[in-house]
Every structure is written in structure tokens, then in C-alpha cells.
Amino acid sequence: MILAKLALGFCGTVAVAGVYTFHEGVMRVDEDHYDGRHVHVWVPAAIVPVALHFVPSRHFEHALEHASPWLPTLRELTKELKRYPEADFVEVQDGRQHVHIRTHQGKLLIDVTEPGETVHVACPLVMIEDIARELEAKAPAA
Amino acid sequence: MNVPAPRLTEKIALTLAASLLSAAVHLAPLAAAQTSPASGSSQNAPVSSHDRWLHVRVTNPGEKEETVRVNVPLELAEKVLPTINKNRLHGGKVRFDDVDCHGVDLKALVGAVRSSKDGEFVTVQSKDSDVRVAKQNGYLFVHVFEKNRPKHSQVEVKVPMKVVDALFSGGKDELDIVAALHALSFQGDTELVSVKDEENSVRVWIDSKNVTE
Numbered sequence: 574m575i576l577a578k579l580a581l582g583f584c585g586t587v588a589v590a591g592v593y594t595f596h597e598g599v600m601r602v603d604e605d606h607y608d609g610r611h612v613h614v615w616v617p618a619a620i621v622p623v624a625l626h627f628v629p630s631r632h633f634e635h636a637l638e639h640a641s642p643w644l645p646t647l648r649e650l651t652k653e654l655k656r657y658p659e660a661d662f663v664e665v666q667d668g669r670q671h672v673h674i675r676t677h678q679g680k681l682l683i684d685v686t687e688p689g690e691t692v693h694v695a696c697p698l699v700m701i702e703d704i705a706r707e708l709e710a711k712a713p714a715a
Numbered sequence: 716m717n718v719p720a721p722r723l724t725e726k727i728a729l730t731l732a733a734s735l736l737s738a739a740v741h742l743a744p745l746a747a748a749q750t751s752p753a754s755g756s757s758q759n760a761p762v763s764s765h766d767r768w769l770h771v772r773v774t775n776p777g778e779k780e781e782t783v784r785v786n787v788p789l790e791l792a793e794k795v796l797p798t799i800n801k802n803r804l805h806g807g808k809v810r811f812d813d814v815d816c817h818g819v820d821l822k823a824l825v826g827a828v829r830s831s832k833d834g835e836f837v838t839v840q841s842k843d844s845d846v847r848v849a850k851q852n853g854y855l856f857v858h859v860f861e862k863n864r865p866k867h868s869q870v871e872v873k874v875p876m877k878v879v880d881a882l883f884s885g886g887k888d889e890l891d892i893v894a895a896l897h898a899l900s901f902q903g904d905t906e907l908v909s910v911k912d913e914e915n916s917v918r919v920w921i922d923s924k925n926v927t928e
Contacts, residue, residue, distance in 0.1 A: 642800065642801070645798040646795060646798040646799055649794055649795050649798045650791070650795050652794075653788070653790070653791040653794050653795060654791070656788075656790075656791075657788060657791070657925065659925075660786065660788075660925045660926075661784070661786055661925070661926055662785070662786055662787065663783075663784070663785050663786075664782070664783070664784040665782070665783050665784075666780055666781060666782045666783075667780070667781050668780055668781065669780075
């Protein structure tokens with residue numbers, strides 16, 4: 574009986590944790606090359622900002638040196654983009670190359686298609702905003 | 716440990732119900748976020764009271780596959796621009812110097828245009844091009860027509876004077892881009908720039924739609 578209770582409690586916890594993990598959606602990066610290489614990354618958006626806490630600060634130093642001036646811009650941009658959950662912002666068609674930047678269902682979608690290569694990125698805006706905040710907190714004071 | 720089967724079933728049901736309830740509570744914001752776009756999917760639905768979009772469209776009539784479409788909410792640009800501090804752009808303002816203007820005091824020039832009555836200020840007609848600068852009904856018009864090309868090219872610029880005033884409302888030697896965008900957001904649907912030549916067609920305009928036609 575105790576085992577059954579433990580199993581039920583565990584299942585309930587897993588269910589709640591699963592729901593929480595995915596409640597902000599999923600970050601997707603799909604890269605397909607016509608030479609057969611494929612990269613597909615699916616990460617629950619909620620865990621990315623949390624994972625940043627566990628990255629040693631020395632790994633951030635170089636990146637933050639270049640990125641820190643743009644972090645307020647990124648944070649403000651994503652905050653504003655959340656107000657436009659369904660919008661086309663940039664579309665460039667040049668022969669067989671196509672770039673499309675838009676928001677859909679609260680995600681920022683970037684699609685790049687060119688002969689031999691396609692890249693599709695989908696990032697929940699909430700996640701980008703959280704990351705910008707996390708990185709700003711880690712960035713050295715100006 | 717010898718629990719009757721109905722009680723065990725009851726406990727399982729309770730645990731399952733609690734899990735589902737927690738899931739529902741956590742999923743509610745997600746569901747709301749995913750349903751809201753459906754209601755906002757009508758292309759002309761306004762997001763805010765003065766939801767204005769700046770559109771840029773570049774097309775190549777010869778090569779129909781070459782197009783650029785940019786749609787930017789003016790409010791977004793107003794909020795984001797002040798956060799960019801790079802080169803001459805700081806706090807939503809662009810600095811310029813005398814060299815850029817060839818010694819012309821732009822602020823004084825705009826002041827003179829503002830205080831003058833409607834009319835044509837510059838009219839140049841030559842064998843190569845026609846240039847016309849005029850102020851009419853609160854708008855500043857610039858019209859350039861180049862004849863000396865295999866095919867003619869034409870540039871039309873129409874800027875509300877309130878936007879021009881806002882642009883020069885900052886300090887000396889700086890253009891207040893954010894103030895100009897703010898002034899622009901209170902304008903009606905307007906075509907600001909139109910460029911047509913033998914290769915490309917460029918249009919810049921504002922309206923309340925979040926897509927280009």
C-alpha cells in the first residue's frame with residue numbers, strides 16, 4: 574500500500590513538474606542541410622533561464638563583453654514583441670533565398686531558406702526576456 | 716495494510732484529480748496565450764489605442780522574386796530605440812555636425828519653413844532633373860524627378876510638419892528620432908516616401924495594419 578502511495582505521489586509530482594517545465598513552451602532549432610546533416614534541438618523554455626544559473630561565470634565573460642550593451646535592447650524588444658503575438662516583421666525574398674521573421678503564438682520565429690540549407694528557429698518570447706534579464710544580472714556594471 | 720479495494724480506488728482517483736487540477740492551473744496561462752492569437756489573427760485588429768505601423772516595401776519590378784517587406788510598430792520602435800547607444804545614436808537621438816550639413820543650419824532652416832506660409836520653396840528645372848520642395852496643408856513635400864537615365868526615376872517624400880518639428884526638437888546638432896516617431900504615431904494613414912526607378916520601387920508608409928498588402 575505504501576509503495577502504491579509513493580508511486581502515485583511520484584507520478585503526481587512528475588506530472589506537475591512536467592506541466593511546469595513545458596508551461597512556457599519549447600524552444601526549437603531545426604537545421605537541415607541538403608548534404609544530409611540535420612540538427613534538431615528541442616528544449617523546454619522554462620529550464621533555459623534556470624540552466625544559466627549553473628553555467629560557470631568564466632564562460633560568460635567573453636560573451637557578455639560583447640553582448641552587454643545590447644541586453645537592455647533585447648529585453649525591451651522582447652517585452653514589446655509580446656504585445657504583438659501574431660505579426661510579420663521582416664520578409665526578404667531574393668531569388669531562391671527567403672528570410673522571414675515573425676511572431677506566432679507568443680514565439681519569435683525565424684525562418685531562413687536557401688538552396689542547400691534551411692534553418693527554423695522558434696523561441697518563446699518569455700524565454701528570451703528571461704535570458705536577457707539573467708545575462709544583464711551577470712553582466713559587469715558599466 | 717489490508718485496505719479495502721473501494722478505498723484504494725478512491726485514493727487513486729483523488730491523487731489523479733489533484734494532479735489534473737495542478738496541471739489545469741499551470742496550463743491555464745499557456746492556454747490563454749495560445750487562444751489569444753486566434754482572436755488577434757484578424758489582420759487589422761488594433762493592439763492598442765494608437766497602434767500604428769511603419770511599413771517599408773522594396774520590390775523589383777523586373778525580378779518579381781526580389782522583395783523586402785518590413786513592418787514595425789511605431790510604439791515598439793519608440794521603446795526600443797532609446798536603449799540603443801551605438802555610434803551617433805544615443806537615447807533615441809542622432810548627432811550630426813556641420814560637415815554633414817555642409818555648413819547649413821538645419822534647425823534655423825526648419826524654423827524658417829515652419830513660420831512661412833504654404834507654398835513652393837525650391838523649384839529647380841534642368842535638363843537632368845526637376846526638384847520641388849513645398850509646404851502645403853501641414854506637410855512638407857519633396858519631389859525629385861530625374862530624367863537623365865535610361866528610364867525615369869521619381870522620388871516623392873511627404874512628411875507632416877509636426878514630425879519635422881519633433882525631429883528637430885532636440886538639442887543643437889541632433890535629430891530626435893523617438894520624438895519624430897511619437898509625432899508620426901498620431902498621424903493618419905500616410906505614404907511618406909515613394910521611390911520609383913527602372914530597377915526598384917520603394918514605399919514607406921504608416922497605417923494601422925500589421926501586414927503589407
